[in-house]
Amino acid sequence: MRNFDTAKRIVIKIGTATLSANGGVNTAYVRRMAGQVKALLEQGRQVIIVTSGAIGMGIGQLPAEHKAGNIQMRQACAAIGQPLLMHEYHKAFRRHGVAVAQVLLTAEVLTNRKTYLNLRHAIEALLKLGAVPVINENDSVSTDEIGSAFGDNDRLSALVASKIDADVLIMLSDIDGLYDKDPRQCPDARPVPVVYELTDAVLKYAGGKGSRYATGGMKTKFDAARIAADANCRMVLANGQTRNVLRRIIDGAEIGTVFLPRRNLSNRQRWILNSKPKGTIEIDTGAMRALRRKKSLLPSGIAAVRGDFKLGDVVMLNNEAKAVTAFDSGQLNTLAGKHSRQIKKLLGPGHREEISVPEDIVFLD
Numbered sequence: 001m002r003n004f005d006t007a008k009r010i011v012i013k014i015g016t017a018t019l020s021a022n023g024g025v026n027t028a029y030v031r032r033m034a035g036q037v038k039a040l041l042e043q044g045r046q047v048i049i050v051t052s053g054a055i056g057m058g059i060g061q062l063p064a065e066h067k068a069g070n071i072q073m074r075q076a077c078a079a080i081g082q083p084l085l086m087h088e089y090h091k092a093f094r095r096h097g098v099a100v101a102q103v104l105l106t107a108e109v110l111t112n113r114k115t116y117l118n119l120r121h122a123i124e125a126l127l128k129l130g131a132v133p134v135i136n137e138n139d140s141v142s143t144d145e146i147g148s149a150f151g152d153n154d155r156l157s158a159l160v161a162s163k164i165d166a167d168v169l170i171m172l173s174d175i176d177g178l179y180d181k182d183p184r185q186c187p188d189a190r191p192v193p194v195v196y197e198l199t200d201a202v203l204k205y206a207g208g209k210g211s212r213y214a215t216g217g218m219k220t221k222f223d224a225a226r227i228a229a230d231a232n233c234r235m236v237l238a239n240g241q242t243r244n245v246l247r248r249i250i251d252g253a254e255i256g257t258v259f260l261p262r263r264n265l266s267n268r269q270r271w272i273l274n275s276k277p278k279g280t281i282e283i284d285t286g287a288m289r290a291l292r293r294k295k296s297l298l299p300s301g302i303a304a305v306r307g308d309f310k311l312g313d314v315v316m317l318n319n320e321a322k323a324v325t326a327f328d329s330g331q332l333n334t335l336a337g338k339h340s341r342q343i344k345k346l347l348g349p350g351h352r353e354e355i356s357v358p359e360d361i362v363f364l365d
C-alpha cells in the first residue's frame with residue numbers, strides 16, 4: 001500500500017498555498033523541495049513537478065488597482081508570474097547541479113494525439129538527461145470558454161501522471177489529507193489513511209456545502225484521484241509543510257491519504273476492505289503464498305491469533321489482507337497449526353474446513 005520501493009516515476013504537484021509567502025514565492029520552501037527531489041533522483045527515480053503559483057506571483061508584482069480578477073487579468077498575471085516562478089526553481093535546483101525544464105500545457109495538448117506524443121517524447125528526453133520537468137498550465141492561452149483549460153492543477157497533475165505512466169502522484173497541499181468529516185467543523189473528524197476506492201461513502205466525507213475544505217479543496221482532489229486510479233497510479237495527498245514530506249512518503253511513512261488504483265471488487269469485497277478489523281490472525285508465509293494463489297485459509301497456516309472476535313467478523317491476516325472468519329478467536333486459538341481433519345475432534349461437528357474462503361479474503365494492495 002505504502003511501499004514505494006519500486007516507484008520509478010514520481011509526479012509531485014505543489015499548490016499555490018504551499019508555494020507562496022508574502023505575495024511572492026517562498027524561496028526557502030522551493031529550496032527544501034529541490035533538496036528532497038535531488039535525494040529521489042539519487043535513488044534512481046525520475047521526478048516531474050507540476051507547479052502552481054504563476055498567477056499568484058504575477059499578482060504580487062502589480063499595484064493593488066490591477067488586482068481585479070477577470071480572465072484577461074489573470075492571464076496577464078500568469079505571463080508575468082511564470083518566469084519568476086521558474087527562476088526560483090532554477091536557482092534552487094542549480095545548487096544541486098540539476099537542470100529544470102519549463103513545460104507549459106493546455107488541455108488540447110494532452111487530448112490531441114500528435115501533440116501528446118510530442119510532449120511525451122520531450123519529457124522522456126528530459127528525464128533521460130536527468131533534468132526535472134516543471135509543468136504548469138499555459139494560463140495565458142487557455143481559458144474555460146474555448147475548452148482548452150484544465151481549470152486547476154490538481155486535474156492537470158493527474159492527467160500528466162496518467163499520460164506519462166507515473167507510478168505515484170504526490171499532491172502537496174495545505175490540507176493534511178482526507179478526513180471522514182470536515183476537520184475544521186467537527187472536532188471528532190478522523191483522518192483517512194487509505195482510500196481503496198472512491199465509493200459514494202468516501203465522496204461524502206468531503207460533503208457539506210460551503211466549506212472550502214469540501215468544495216474548492218477536495219472535489220478536485222477526488223477528480224485527480226479518480227484519473228490516477230484509472231491509470232494504475234497511486235496518489236498521496238499530504239500537507240506540503242510536513243517536514244521531509246517527499247522522502248518520508250517514499251519511505252512508506254503514514255502521512256496524509258493514499259488513494260489506491262482502481263480494482264474490480266465485488267460489493268462484498270468492498271465491504272470487507274472498508275470494515276474495521278476486529279482482530280488479527282497471524283499466518284505463516286506458506287499460507288500467505290497460498291492465499292495469493294486464491295486458496296482458502298486453513299487452520300494449519302495459523303501462527304497466532306490476536307484480539308477477541310466472533311464468527312463472521314472481519315479480521316486482518318498479518319498486515320496484508322482482510323478476511324471474514326468462519327470461526328471465533330477462541331476456536332482459532334484451539335485450531336492454530338492443526339490439520340483441518342482435527343476440527344471435528346477439537347470443536348465437535350458442524351464446522352466447515354476453511355477459516356476463510358478466497359471470496360472472503362481481500363488483499364490490501
Ligand code: GLU
Binds near residue numbers: 051052151
Ligand atoms: N495554473 C495556475 C497558476 O500557476 C494555478 C492553478 C491551480 O492552482 O490549480 O497560478
